[in-house]
Amino acid sequence: MRISVIGCGYLGAVHAAAMAELGHDVVGVDVDERKIDALRAGSAPFFEPGLPELLSSGVSSGRLTFTTDFADVAGSTVHFVAVGTPQRPGELAADLSYVEAAIDSLLPHLSAGDLVVGKSTVPVGTAARLAERVRTVGAELAWNPEFLREGFAVKDTLEPDRLVYGIPAGDTGERARALLDEVYASILARDTPLVVTDYATAELVKVSANAFLATKISFINAMAEIAEATGADVTTLADAIGFDARIGRRFLNAGVGFGGGCLPKDIRAFTARAEELGKGEAVAFLKEVDKINLRRRDRVVELVTASLSDDTAGRKVAVLGLAFKPESDDIRDSPALDVATRLGKLGIRVVATDPEAIDNARRVNPALEYVATADEALQDAEVVLIVTEWREYRDLDPERTGTLVSGRTIIDARNVLDPAAWRAAGWTYRGLGRP
Ligand code: UDX
Secondary structure (H helix, E strand, C coil), X not given: CEEEXXXXXXXXXXXXXXXXXXXXXXXXXXXXXXXXHHHHCCCCCCCCCCHXXXXXXXXXXXXXXXXXXXXXXXXXXXXXXXXXXXXXXXXXXXXXXXXXXXXXXXXXXXXXXXXXXXXXXXXXXXXXXXXXXXXXXXXXXXXXXCCCCCCCHHHHHHCCCCEEEECCCCHHHHHHHHHHHHHCHHHHCCCCCEEEXXXXXXXXXXXXXXXXXXXXXXXXXXXXXXXXXXXXCHHHHHHHHHCCCCCCCCCCCCCCCCCCCCHHHHHHHHHHHHHHCCCHHHHCHHHHHHHHHHHHHHHHHHHHHHHHCCCCCCCEEEEECCCCCCCCCCCCCXXXXXXXXXXXXXXXXXXXXXXXXXXXXXXXXXXXXXXXXXXXXXXXXXXXXXXXXXXXXXXXXHHHHHHHCCCCEEEECCCCCCHHHHHHCCCEEECCCCC
């Protein structure tokens, strides 16, 4: 099948490469020439494990091409819209201007019978509105949300937990379904669960999944606050409640909280949309989820300053991690970069490192001191802060690390170290919600 993918960011670039891997002829479109040049050369414009291999095999097979010219979508039957829907500055709501612009640019090149497929995360009600515009040229619209996690994006796209199609009722809906079935034939052949529903449900599946995940993380982080007041250990608590299959242990890791390009802005956009619908009360708890999440960053800043006691100016703190999570170079709403920035503003000498995210972090905050390796960051540091749990930081050896630093204090803002091992090596260990 001939497919176009509009928007070649984290979502679109992975989707385009994955569709080519499934055997389709794919053209990826983006307005950013720099991104398109990189993709054309078969290289990924951001860090995502497995993506470079997929891109280079797609590009060299000729099945995967990239362009900045929307006219090149002509000839494709299915057009995926995978542009970003970031938070509007100063507001909770999502900025839909990229989605609107993608549809505007696509419309003149659509043919009757084409299918436009929304993948972006949008406020409920968007698809119904866009469908009317798409139908003016005889095309149809489906909403097919994406659940990929950065760091596992290739696997999540090629082997998703489920597929969700939001389609209209009637014959055009049936045709949309048939086209999507053809796109995903090899995935469906593996008995991947398929949910076929209306637009509103499909849009809500995505935002409610992210709202649930954010709530789960903030729940355990709220328990961490209680643990801190009582001497309990939130990690043991999470293990114990996680054995209950109804609760489950995944996404119960207490720490500095969630960040990234999805969870924070999606819960805020959901709140804004619910308020527009006159149903703000139904999701008012999401404001609390957001607050709990942000309080954890305050707590980490507090732990660092308390460890340095009164005079913090010029004291060296090693910050290990800048990305919002490991296996990603994404610093959007990153708790790690936020904490590092706040420590820097307090006059502390922050020396930060990350295996992949330094360039992105430097663009946002050029004032911090960045070094390429953990060893350089650790050298003569008085306090060590692990704030993104990359494997190499989890595997740090307390003895060896102790020979580099000038003070043996470690703050484990992701609760990934073994406190006993670090304390045995003479370290003051502080986790979040741990005694
Ligand atoms: C998320 C959803 O998981 C994905 O399904 C959706 O499509 C997009 O948003 P992603 O943003 O890539 O994916 O990251 P995810 O792995 O969900 O982690 C989000 C944040 O939560 C990270 O900052 C992570 O460190 C944090 N987190 C996760 C916790 O603090 N504790 C946990 O137990 C799990």
